[in-house]
Each structure stands twice: as structure tokens, then as C-alpha cells.
Amino acid sequence: AQSVTQLDSQVPVFEEAPVELRCNYSSSVSVYLFWYVQYPNQGLQLLLKYLSGSTLVKGINGFEAEFNKSQTSFHLRKPSVHISDTAEYFCAVSTGANNLFFGTGTRLTVIP
Amino acid sequence: DSGVTQTPKHLITATGQRVTLRCSPRSGDLSVYWYQQSLDQGLQFLIHYYNGEERAKGNILERFSAQQFPDLHSELNLSSLELGDSALYFCASSVSSGNTIYFGEGSWLTVV
Numbered sequence: 090a091q092s093v094t095q096l097d098s099q100v101p102v103f104e105e106a107p108v109e110l111r112c113n114y115s116s117s118v119s120v121y122l123f124w125y126v127q128y129p130n131q132g133l134q135l136l137l138k139y140l141s142g143s144t145l146v147k148g149i150n151g152f153e154a155e156f157n158k159s160q161t162s163f164h165l166r167k168p169s170v171h172i173s174d175t176a177e178y179f180c181a182v183s184t185g186a187n188n189l190f191f192g193t194g195t196r197l198t199v200i201p
Numbered sequence: 202d203s204g205v206t207q208t209p210k211h212l213i214t215a216t217g218q219r220v221t222l223r224c225s226p227r228s229g230d231l232s233v234y235w236y237q238q239s240l241d242q243g244l245q246f247l248i249h250y251y252n253g254e255e256r257a258k259g260n261i262l263e264r265f266s267a268q269q270f271p272d273l274h275s276e277l278n279l280s281s282l283e284l285g286d287s288a289l290y291f292c293a294s295s296v297s298s299g300n301t302i303y304f305g306e307g308s309w310l311t312v313v
Contacts, residue, residue: 135303188302190255
């Protein structure tokens, strides 16, 4: 079985500061990893994904994430956040077979 | 816009009633997934269909059922509704299993 742990439920950060949202997973098989973002009153939008290859993955809106197999982590980073980045961020894992298993989400609040 | 269309966007109904949520996947996508997002349970996988056939079941209650039609649209039927069924229901689609899953905007269900 797969599971995803997002270690921080809320992350406040000042505008233009860097941010890291943490995600750890557990799985007995190889996985694909995803970050989705949910803006207020909207659906889920794919930020980035790791399927294979380079462990550093770049996504939309200046976000990137690094897959670390030994630490079973897939942390999301952005060097300088904007007010518009305020949203809920979900880490998800898939074995490629069927569906996504989501973490509980991290609410990122960017403070002006 | 992900290309996944869900209707209705908002729905208010009474306990004991039955509702149907509709989903049109992205053009060309054969897989359809349903997820439930609630405050206490987070994002939960409900069910997955591929080209009309059920492929996987998650935490879907027996009061709930789904189907995927020959034109690939899908419906999620929720019956004998309870207050606790109030949630945001997402439909998502992908080309096939193992590919990126794209989410619709969701259907807000409120049971009163």
C-alpha cells in the first residue's frame, strides 16, 4: 500500500521569501510523484510530476521538486513566493496502476 | 482549464435524497476517476473506470455508485444522502492508467 505524509499543515511565509513544502511517501513498489495546487474555490491543478529520469523536476509558476529515493521524499520548493501562490498544495503518489493517493495538504499563506 | 467538465457546480439537497453528478473527461481520455474532498477525510479516491469498465474501488460507500458510458462520460450516483456526504466531489481523467491525471473543478454537494 502507498501513503503520503505532508509534514506541515500550514506554512506562512513572507512575500519574496523562499519556501519548501515537505512530502514523504511510503511504498513497496516504484512510484510516480505529483504535486497539485488548489486555489480557493477551484479544482486541483497539476504543478509538476516525477515519472522517471532527472530527480529535479521543474513545474509551473516557478516551482520545482526533488525526488529523493533514499529519503522517500519529494519536497516542493520555490525560491521567491508571490501573493498569488497562496493556496493549498497536495502531494500525491501513484504506482502507475490506477489512481492517486493524496497527502492531507499544506496550506501556504504568503504574507505581504 | 483542465478540459474535464463537471456538472452541476453546486447542489443543495435534503437528507435521504438521491443526486447524480456528471463528468465529461478530456477529449481522448479513457480513464475517469472520482474523488471526494471533505474537511475531515481530505481527498479520498472513490472509484476508477477505464473505457466503460470499473478498474478500481477506493473508499466508496455502498450508497454510492458510478458508471462510465460508451461516450466516455461518467456519472456518480449518491443515494440516501446523509449530512456527512456534504463534500466537494472531483472527477478526473487520464489517457490511461499510468498517465497524468487531470482534475475538473468539482461539484459542491451540500446535504441539509
